[in-house]
Amino acid sequence: MVGVIVDSAFTAVVTSLNTDIISPVLGIFGGVDFSDLQITLGTSKNAPVLKYGSFITAVINFLIIAMIIFLIIKIMNKINEGIKAKIDDEEEILVDDTKVCPYCMEKIAKEASRCPHCTSIIKETDDNN
Template sequence: MKKGFIGEFKEFITKGNVMDLAVGVIIGGAFTAIVTSLNADIIAPILGIFGGVDFSNLKLVLGSGKNAPVLMYGNFITAIINFLITALIIFCMVKGLNKLQNGMKKDEPAEEAAPATKKCPYCASEIAVEAVKCPHCTSSLS
């Protein structure tokens, strides 16, 4: 049966992955506000003590007059710091979750994998378990 565009969209939007993505975007937006505040309200003033520079005020005026274009490279530096803080926090979270998940897996008994090879009884070469004839000595295996 052929589905129309609306039917395909309805199927896509009702999948659980889309709802998980929506929740992730909302939480990410809130997390961005926290990281921006961390940078603007805590890290930037601490850096200002040492360097006496507030990154948000750094700019380069390209021309003269009141309508001259202004390059706000301080805001760009602030955005880079925000990104690095966010990346560091996410890295630590993922690393912690992976460590927690690996710790849980260690408690489970490991299943041994079935051997993929065997030795030919005639020439002692390693051959596939499914082999009925040795490729090295051409002996028939039973």
């Protein structure tokens, strides 16, 4: 439900961006406002009107939305990769600094002489990684 609300608000913003900013700027260079482009199919008063300018505007809206979503996903993937790399580095450090208690099989510090979990005395020869 939240996605639908955000989507409708986002669509309104992108539509406004296209109609209020992009189309007028393109109109300066091309002398054309896309929203007014149309072809009348016939000569009668009630002849159908093909509004291809509105279609072009809708396509531009779609492309803007698709580009923004693509960039958001790209940024989120980069952030996710960075977090995953950091977690992997921390796990590697933890693996290097620990050993397994031979009695309760819990991870403990390599320098530990007593297991904090089962309180067993760990001999120096019991180096199980």
